[in-house]
Amino acid sequence: MVKYILKRVFYMFLVLFIVTTITFFLMHMIPGDPLTALVQKLPEQTKINYYAKYGLDKPVYEQYFVFLKGIFTEGTLGESIRFPGRQVLDTIQKYAGYSSEIGLVAVLIGFIIGIVLGTVSAIKQNKLPDKLISIIAILGISLPVFLLASLFQYLFTVKWPLFPTLGWGTPAHKILPILCMSFSPLATYTRYMRSSVLDVINQDYITMAEAKGMSFAQVVRRHVLRNSILPSLTILGPNIADVFTGSFVIESIFAIPGLGSYYITAVNDRDFPMIIGCAMFYTGIYILSLLVVDILYVIIDPRIRLTGSNSK
Amino acid sequence: MDRLLEVENLHVSFHSYAGEVKAVRGISFGVDKGETLALVGESGCGKSVTAKALMRIFDRTSGEIMPGSSIRFDGTDVMALDKKALHAFRGSQIGMIFQDPMTSLDPTMTIGKQVGEALVIHKGLSMREAEKQVVELLRMVEIPNPEERVKAYPHQLSGGMRQRVVIATALACNPKLLIADEPTTALDVTIQAQVLDLLRDLKVRFGTAIILVTHDLGIVADFSDRIQVMYAGQIVEEGTKRDIFKRCRHPYTWALLRSIPQEHTTGTTLYSLKGTPPDLLMDIQGCPFASRCEYCMPICRQKMPERKALTDTHALSCWLTHPQAPKVECPIPREGDEEDG
Numbered sequence: 103m104v105k106y107i108l109k110r111v112f113y114m115f116l117v118l119f120i121v122t123t124i125t126f127f128l129m130h131m132i133p134g135d136p137l138t139a140l141v142q143k144l145p146e147q148t149k150i151n152y153y154a155k156y157g158l159d160k161p162v163y164e165q166y167f168v169f170l171k172g173i174f175t176e177g178t179l180g181e182s183i184r185f186p187g188r189q190v191l192d193t194i195q196k197y198a199g200y201s202s203e204i205g206l207v208a209v210l211i212g213f214i215i216g217i218v219l220g221t222v223s224a225i226k227q228n229k230l231p232d233k234l235i236s237i238i239a240i241l242g243i244s245l246p247v248f249l250l251a252s253l254f255q256y257l258f259t260v261k262w263p264l265f266p267t268l269g270w271g272t273p274a275h276k277i278l279p280i281l282c283m284s285f286s287p288l289a290t291y292t293r294y295m296r297s298s299v300l301d302v303i304n305q306d307y308i309t310m311a312e313a314k315g316m317s318f319a320q321v322v323r324r325h326v327l328r329n330s331i332l333p334s335l336t337i338l339g340p341n342i343a344d345v346f347t348g349s350f351v352i353e354s355i356f357a358i359p360g361l362g363s364y365y366i367t368a369v370n371d372r373d374f375p376m377i378i379g380c381a382m383f384y385t386g387i388y389i390l391s392l393l394v395v396d397i398l399y400v401i402i403d404p405r406i407r408l409t410g411s412n413s414k
Numbered sequence: 415m416d417r418l419l420e421v422e423n424l425h426v427s428f429h430s431y432a433g434e435v436k437a438v439r440g441i442s443f444g445v446d447k448g449e450t451l452a453l454v455g456e457s458g459c460g461k462s463v464t465a466k467a468l469m470r471i472f473d474r475t476s477g478e479i480m481p482g483s484s485i486r487f488d489g490t491d492v493m494a495l496d497k498k499a500l501h502a503f504r505g506s507q508i509g510m511i512f513q514d515p516m517t518s519l520d521p522t523m524t525i526g527k528q529v530g531e532a533l534v535i536h537k538g539l540s541m542r543e544a545e546k547q548v549v550e551l552l553r554m555v556e557i558p559n560p561e562e563r564v565k566a567y568p569h570q571l572s573g574g575m576r577q578r579v580v581i582a583t584a585l586a587c588n589p590k591l592l593i594a595d596e597p598t599t600a601l602d603v604t605i606q607a608q609v610l611d612l613l614r615d616l617k618v619r620f621g622t623a624i625i626l627v628t629h630d631l632g633i634v635a636d637f638s639d640r641i642q643v644m645y646a647g648q649i650v651e652e653g654t655k656r657d658i659f660k661r662c663r664h665p666y667t668w669a670l671l672r673s674i675p676q677e678h679t680t681g682t683t684l685y686s687l688k689g690t691p692p693d694l695l696m697d698i699q700g701c702p703f704a705s706r707c708e709y710c711m712p713i714c715r716q717k718m719p720e721r722k723a724l725t726d727t728h729a730l731s732c733w734l735t736h737p738q739a740p741k742v743e744c745p746i747p748r749e750g751d752e753e754d755g
Contacts, residue, residue: 307519315536320535325520
C-alpha cells in the first residue's frame, strides 16, 4: 500500500510537470501578453524596460527555464504581473480557501444527501418516494446553476428576505451559494446511487442476508450501501476538483471572492504567472482527489488490489 | 414421525407488466423431522419459488404468496408472522443454501463476519464472540485452517469452499430445516460430490430435515428420502425414492428419468422431451403437461386430473390412473425390478 502510494505520488509530480509545461507554452501561443494594454501609451524605452523587468523580452523557452528555476530554487510561482506585489501562491492560498468553504461543503452535502436519496429511491422503486426523488434529480441535473441562483436570490432575499443577496463575510452569506452549488451534485449522486442500489439489491447475497434473518434496514446498512457506493465515489474525485474552477458562475452571482473568478480574469489578462499557478493548483487537486478515491476503493472493496502492493 | 412442515394450497404469483405470473399453483406437501425431501423439475416449474416461499423471502419484490395459502412450521403459522417475528424465524428455524456460491456471499465482507451475522442476530452475541463460534462452524464444514479463513474475503476462496461457507451460515443457528436450492449446480462434478457428502454427513449428525431443490435426478437418487416432481407450478407425482425411480406412473416423471444418461444409452441420442412448458401467465385448462404428453387423451385437455394416492406414500395427478384409461407401461427398461418385489 505504502509503496503504491509513493508510486502514485511520483506519477502525480510527473503529470503535474507535463501539464505545467504544456500550459506554459500554450498560453504563450495566445496572441497578446500581460503588458500590451499597460504600456500602450508609454515611451519606447519604458516599454522595453517593462518587458525586460518581467523577462518577457526573452525567447519563450528561456522564460520557461527561468520559471522552473523559480520553482525549484525559491519555491515560488512568481508574482502577478497585472497586480504587482501579489505573490501568486498567496493569492491562490487565500482565494482557494474561500472557494472551498462554499464548494467543498456543497459537494459534501450533495454527496451525503444524494447517497441517502438514491438509496431510498431504489428501495421504494416505482413508488411515490421514488417518483418525488426522481423529479428532484431531474431538476437538479437539467436546471442551469445561474437560473437556480437567480431564483434563490429572488425567493430568499427579495420575496422573503432571510439571507443577504450577495457578498461575503458572515455565515449567512454562505447558505444560499452552498444550497445552489449542492443541487447538481446531489442530483448526480442520487441517480448514480439509485441505479447501483437497484443492481446490488437483486444480488444473491442480499437474499442470503435476508434468509439469515436480518431486517431489511440491517441488510441495507451492512450489505447494500458498501456494495453500491463505488460508482458515486468515482465521480466524487473530479467533483471536488471542480469546486475550485467550476464554481466561477456561482461565485460571480453571489460576489464571492473565490479562485474561480481570479482564474478567469488571469486568463483574460494574460497574467502568465497567475494562469500557470492556477493550472498547477487545479491539476494537483485533481490528481490528489483521484488518489484519495483510489485508496478509498481499496478500503471499501477488498477485491480491488492496487498494482504494486502485494499484500494478500 | 413428527411433522415438521405442513404446506397447504400454496399459491405464489409474480406481478409483472404482462400480468400475473402464477408460478406456484396450489401445492400441498409436508416434511417430517429429519427427513430429506427433493423437489425436482425443469427450470421455471416453481421449485425454487416454493422453497423461497417457505421463508416468505420475496416480500420486497414483486412476488406474492396468495391468500388462502397455509404454511405451518413446527407449530408456527408462518403466514401469520409479523415482520419482526418473521426475521426471528428466518435463519433460526430454517436455513437456506443458495445455488451459486460465487454470488451468494457479500464480496466486501470477511466470511467470518458474514457467518457470524446470523449468530449476532439470533443469539445476541457480540461480533467478537460470534467469530469464535464461526471458527468452529467452519471446522464443521471441513474448511482447512478455519482460524485464518475467518478473516478471508469471499474472492480468496474457491467455489467449493464458498459453498461450504454458505452451508456454515445456513447451519449457524441449528435450524430444524435446511433448504438447499440447487446447492451443487454451480460447482464442478468432484466438488459436487464433496459438498453432497458434507450435507449428508451434517444431516445425520444434527438430524436436520432438508428440502433439496434440484433438476439433477442423479443427486436425488442417493440423497433424498422422498421426491416430489413439479411441473408448471404443480406437484404431478410424489413418492418415496423407490416409488419414483422404480414405480413411477406419470408420463412427465418417465420423461425426466428417460433423459438421464445411462449405461445402455451410451452411443445413442439422449431422449429429450419435445415442446415447452405452458405459459404461466395463462390459466391452464386441463393437465398442464397435456401438450407435451405422448399419451394425451381428450380428457387431459379439458379437466385437471385429481390427485390420486396409489399407496400411503405414492400419489400422482394423471388421467392414466383412471380405471377407464388405456393401460400404459413405463417406457424405461428397468433393471432390478425383480428384487423390488
